[in-house]
Amino acid sequence: MSCFKVCFKSGGARTGRLSTAHGKINTPFFMPVATKGAVKNIIHSDLKKMGFECLISNAFINYLNPGLSLIDSAMGLHKFMSWDKALFTDSGGFQLILDHFSPKINDAGVSMINPFNKSRELISPEKSISIQNSLGSDVAMCLDHQPIFGKSRVDYLESTIRTIEWAKRCIVFHNSNENKINPNQLLFGIVQGGNHIDLRKKCALALLQLGFDGVALGGFGIGEAQNDMFNIIKQTKKVLPENNCTYVMGIGSPLEILNCVSVGVDCFDSAYPTRMARHGLIFTSVGNIQIDKSINKNSFLPLDDSCDCFVCKTYSRAYLHHLFKTHEQNAHILLSYHNIYFIQNLIKNIRVSIKENNFNIFKKEFELKYIKKF
Ligand SMILES: [Zn+2]
Numbered sequence: 001m002s003c004f005k006v007c008f009k010s011g012g013a014r015t016g017r018l019s020t021a022h023g024k025i026n027t028p029f030f031m032p033v034a035t036k037g038a039v040k041n042i043i044h045s046d047l048k049k050m051g052f053e054c055l056i057s058n059a060f061i062n063y064l065n066p067g068l069s070l071i072d073s074a075m076g077l078h079k080f081m082s083w084d085k086a087l088f089t090d091s092g093g094f095q096l097i098l099d100h101f102s103p104k105i106n107d108a109g110v111s112m113i114n115p116f117n118k119s120r121e122l123i124s125p126e127k128s129i130s131i132q133n134s135l136g137s138d139v140a141m142c143l144d145h146q147p148i149f150g151k152s153r154v155d156y157l158e159s160t161i162r163t164i165e166w167a168k169r170c171i172v173f174h175n176s177n178e179n180k181i182n183p184n185q186l187l188f189g190i191v192q193g194g195n196h197i198d199l200r201k202k203c204a205l206a207l208l209q210l211g212f213d214g215v216a217l218g219g220f221g222i223g224e225a226q227n228d229m230f231n232i233i234k235q236t237k238k239v240l241p242e243n244n245c246t247y248v249m250g251i252g253s254p255l256e257i258l259n260c261v262s263v264g265v266d267c268f269d270s271a272y273p274t275r276m277a278r279h280g281l282i283f284t285s286v287g288n289i290q291i292d293k294s295i296n297k298n299s300f301l302p303l304d305d306s307c308d309c310f311v312c313k314t315y316s317r318a319y320l321h322h323l324f325k326t327h328e329q330n331a332h333i334l335l336s337y338h339n340i341y342f343i344q345n346l347i348k349n350i351r352v353s354i355k356e357n358n359f360n361i362f363k364k365e366f367e368l369k370y371i372k373k374f
Pocket residue numbers: 303304307308309310311312313338341
């Protein structure tokens with residue numbers, strides 16, 4: 001039985017439910033990024049109050065530090081981080097290719113330098129799944145080979161073939177390894193192929209044949225043009241069955257979310273809202289503002305007068321500008337809270353508009369107000 005069920009449709013958008021061992025997740029949904037087990041500057045209880053039903057952590061980063069033996073002693077990542085709702089883990093395939101780890105990629109896996117003990121070790125597809133089994137996340141992600149943006153078609157072809165081969169090894173290992181922490185852990189494959197639609201479709205079809213619980217799209221947010229990205233998603237969606245929970249990895253700006261939802265994307269994750277907050281870029285219903293600009297110095301308006309988050313109800317732009325300019329930690333806490341609340345509110349409104357078969361009008365009205373500012 002599929003873990004995902006579509007509930008309502010409006011144009012190309014849909015709502016649905018993803019069933020996991022830690023509860024059902026209403027889709028479309030956005031996962032705040034808890035790379036090391038925490039969302040930067042926001043505590044779990046606040047995320048729950050906002051209605052987030054799922055977080056995503058990073059298997060590779062947790063494996064490096066604090067390490068599996070400590071998380072094993074805690075009986076898995078949910079218990080270690082005291083999060084009782086759904087949890088995805090990314091394999092860390094994206095982090096592994098960063099120069100920081102001096103990666104060498106071949107068919108066996110990714111060999112990298114462990115920054116803690118300086119030894120070179122191999123993260124193979126099997127090893128990546130074994131780590132995620134130990135963490136006990138509700139949805140594990142395959143180790144994939146994501147090429148650096150702008151490579152040649154030959155490079156993309158090679159990485160697509162490798163991604164499919166690794167996906168086969170991931171699913172074989174996942175199905176044969178005893179998962180003591182979360183026996184009902186789901187496994188998603190990841191479509192690669194860059195901007196080459198034929199490679200994307202071939203990769204998606206190959207993954208579907210392997211019988212994953214879901215097929216995600218990776219390799220975005222690394223420099224490609226937005227129109228290319230939406231076109232790839234749209235075209236790849238054509239070969240995915242309706243009951244595939246479609247997760248586009250690394251997307252998190254308001255307009256990108258709206259555009260992706262319009263072509264049937266169900267699941268998002270990104271550090272963008274909290275990272276932008278730390279840089280003073282604030283989402284508002286009438287466009288983004290930069291809190292450190294002098295125009296906010298004497299403004300006693302809220303960040304967004306359409307937002308009912310506690311930051312907007314309590315503090316002025318002038319106060320937040322002051323905190324930000326004086327490098328007070330509370331600036332990051334309050335601004336991150338607002339940005340992530342804004343995204344969750346957008347997602348909730350998207351779901352309502354789909355249920356009321358009103359998504360396209362909602363999208364148009366949101367964009368009209370949001371883009372007007374620029
Ligand atoms: Zn707010």
